Amino acid sequence: MYLEIETNSATPLYLQLMTQIKKAIVKKQVDNGDSLPSVRALASDLGMNMHTVNKAYNLLVEEGVLAKNQMGYTIRDNPKVDLTTEMVGALKERLETLLIDAFVQGLSLEDTSKWAIEIAQQLNRKENT
Amino acid sequence: MYLEIETNSATPLYLQLMTQIKKAIVKKQVDNGDSLPSVRALASDLGMNMHTVNKAYNLLVEEGVLAKNQMGYTIRDNPKVDLTTEMVGALKERLETLLIDAFVQGLSLEDTSKWAIEIAQQLNRKENT
Amino acid sequence: MYLEIETNSATPLYLQLMTQIKKAIVKKQVDNGDSLPSVRALASDLGMNMHTVNKAYNLLVEEGVLAKNQMGYTIRDNPKVDLTTEMVGALKERLETLLIDAFVQGLSLEDTSKWAIEIAQQLNRKENT
Amino acid sequence: MYLEIETNSATPLYLQLMTQIKKAIVKKQVDNGDSLPSVRALASDLGMNMHTVNKAYNLLVEEGVLAKNQMGYTIRDNPKVDLTTEMVGALKERLETLLIDAFVQGLSLEDTSKWAIEIAQQLNRKENT
DNA sequence: GTGGTCTAGACCACT
DNA sequence: GTGGTCTAGACCACG
Numbered sequence: 171m172y173l174e175i176e177t178n179s180a181t182p183l184y185l186q187l188m189t190q191i192k193k194a195i196v197k198k199q200v201d202n203g204d205s206l207p208s209v210r211a212l213a214s215d216l217g218m219n220m221h222t223v224n225k226a227y228n229l230l231v232e233e234g235v236l237a238k239n240q241m242g243y244t245i246r247d248n249p250k251v252d253l254t255t256e257m258v259g260a261l262k263e264r265l266e267t268l269l270i271d272a273f274v275q276g277l278s279l280e281d282t283s284k285w286a287i288e289i290a291q292q293l294n295r296k297e298n299t
Numbered sequence: 300m301y302l303e304i305e306t307n308s309a310t311p312l313y314l315q316l317m318t319q320i321k322k323a324i325v326k327k328q329v330d331n332g333d334s335l336p337s338v339r340a341l342a343s344d345l346g347m348n349m350h351t352v353n354k355a356y357n358l359l360v361e362e363g364v365l366a367k368n369q370m371g372y373t374i375r376d377n378p379k380v381d382l383t384t385e386m387v388g389a390l391k392e393r394l395e396t397l398l399i400d401a402f403v404q405g406l407s408l409e410d411t412s413k414w415a416i417e418i419a420q421q422l423n424r425k426e427n428t
Numbered sequence: 429m430y431l432e433i434e435t436n437s438a439t440p441l442y443l444q445l446m447t448q449i450k451k452a453i454v455k456k457q458v459d460n461g462d463s464l465p466s467v468r469a470l471a472s473d474l475g476m477n478m479h480t481v482n483k484a485y486n487l488l489v490e491e492g493v494l495a496k497n498q499m500g501y502t503i504r505d506n507p508k509v510d511l512t513t514e515m516v517g518a519l520k521e522r523l524e525t526l527l528i529d530a531f532v533q534g535l536s537l538e539d540t541s542k543w544a545i546e547i548a549q550q551l552n553r554k555e556n557t
Numbered sequence: 558m559y560l561e562i563e564t565n566s567a568t569p570l571y572l573q574l575m576t577q578i579k580k581a582i583v584k585k586q587v588d589n590g591d592s593l594p595s596v597r598a599l600a601s602d603l604g605m606n607m608h609t610v611n612k613a614y615n616l617l618v619e620e621g622v623l624a625k626n627q628m629g630y631t632i633r634d635n636p637k638v639d640l641t642t643e644m645v646g647a648l649k650e651r652l653e654t655l656l657i658d659a660f661v662q663g664l665s666l667e668d669t670s671k672w673a674i675e676i677a678q679q680l681n682r683k684e685n686t
Numbered sequence: 687g688t689g690g691t692c693t694a695g696a697c698c699a700c701t
Numbered sequence: 702g703t704g705g706t707c708t709a710g711a712c713c714a715c716g
Contacts, residue, residue, distance in 0.1 A: 192403040274321040450661040
């Protein structure tokens with residue numbers, strides 16, 4: 171599992187970390203039950219603060235993406251928790267603002283759909299690292 | 300132009316204001332050249348501070364959504380001209396993380412596409428308020 | 429003398445008016461001694477406030493570009509007042525910040541010089557309107 | 558990096574600050590990647606308010622002169638990429654009004670060119686402070 | 687300790 | 702009456 175973190179980015183490190191882990195799951199570079207590096211190990215690997223990794227892991231547990239046990243954190247792929255209406259609502263809202271931003275710049279629904287398809291294809295293309 | 304602001308929201312007021320204004324443009328509730336309420340007037344209307352509105356207005360000018368002259372701010376719906384590569388890149392990145400979040404929750408590309416279509420239809424449905 | 433004023437511009441109207449009048453002088457569309465439209469007339473012509481025209485005229489008198497007498501304002505071309513060191517200093521400062529802005533964007537002295545020559549040629553090309 | 562701010566100047570503090578920082582970049586007193594003083598530190602150094610420095614920094618980020626990450630602001634001297642047509646247009650307009658102002662005072666293109674060369678030489682003369 | 691957001695209030699420039 | 706600038710001080714998010 172390769173996690174790509176950009177130190178020079180305005181988006182918070184813990185958020186980048188969260189999406190990178192999710193991305194690895196979506197790309198099937200990790201499987202259900204796989205255990206993640208320890209907080210300390212990953213922190214030193216990525217050159218970031220322990221607290222930052224910890225925060226990301228804990229939020230992923232809340233989202234149902236990771237499981238926490240005595241030995242550490244593991245991937246929790248298939249048996250996803252049921253989609254709360256809140257989560258769906260939040261996603262739809264993000265989608266709406268994204269579309270508004272696109273439309274106001276003169277882009278069409280077709281343009282963005284095309285992008286979405288491209289991105290989805292890239293995510294389905296399994297790559298090991 | 301009805302602007303819906305939620306004081307108890309995690310997203311900053313000025314960002315909410317920006318999307319609400321863009322939404323009004325996309326929904327064609329306002330037209331090119333229409334002038335916006337004065338910074339201070341809107342601020343007191345929405346129960347927020349002048350500087351917050353000011354920030355939103357100025358950012359919208361930078362995005363090319365509003366125009367500014369000596370007498371205030373006006374809608375600039377017309378030829379947006381150059382979509383910077385950065386802007387497209389930023390939109391694509393937002394779309395990617397959105398899709399990752401959706402997929403990891405078990406949603407499919409079809410699900411999100413369906414939502415996108417619904418949202419786009421609502422945005423095209425002209426509503427006056 | 430054609431004066432081009434852009435209502436939709438961030439630069440103050442009185443400043444636009446001042447440069448337009450100076451431009452007409454530089455382009456020799458008006459000559460020394462020519463009288464200018466009255467404040468009221470010009471104001472209604474350009475659709476702006478009397479105070480605004482008045483301010484522009486008075487500042488041009490201060491700069492030595494216009495002369496004021498009982499009958500109104502006249503062009504004061506050739507016998508320019510001596511260049512105060514302040515005025516030269518101000519021009520040099522404007523030039524410096526302009527060059528800094530250009531250089532920091534990756535432009536060279538040659539680029540800007542080329543522009544300056546083009547602009548100067550256009551200004552020398554006498555056009556009557 | 559020495560920043561020269563004049564409190565008793567007609568030009569706003571945040572603009573002065575912006576040009577001073579750009580000047581330091583052009584004079585190569587700072588390099589790509591160097592980090593800038595924190596908003597609050599610089600503010601107290603220069604005897605101005607945090608928000609004023611903040612505004613200058615943020616505008617410089619938009620101009621592509623600074624980069625922002627979680628830990629603060631850094632110099633971004635490198636490939637500025639796309640010079641927007643707007644930016645070029647704005648510079649040319651500033652140059653035109655500057656030339657008009659110069660010509661109407663009896664100065665020639667040669668005079669101003671000479672100044673430009675002097676200024677450019679001074680900017681190329683590396684000075685550390 | 688870093689920046690981001692929001693509020694409050696003052697003064698100035700432009701029309 | 703419009704926005705622009707500056708100050709002051711508070712609270713929050715990130716690392």
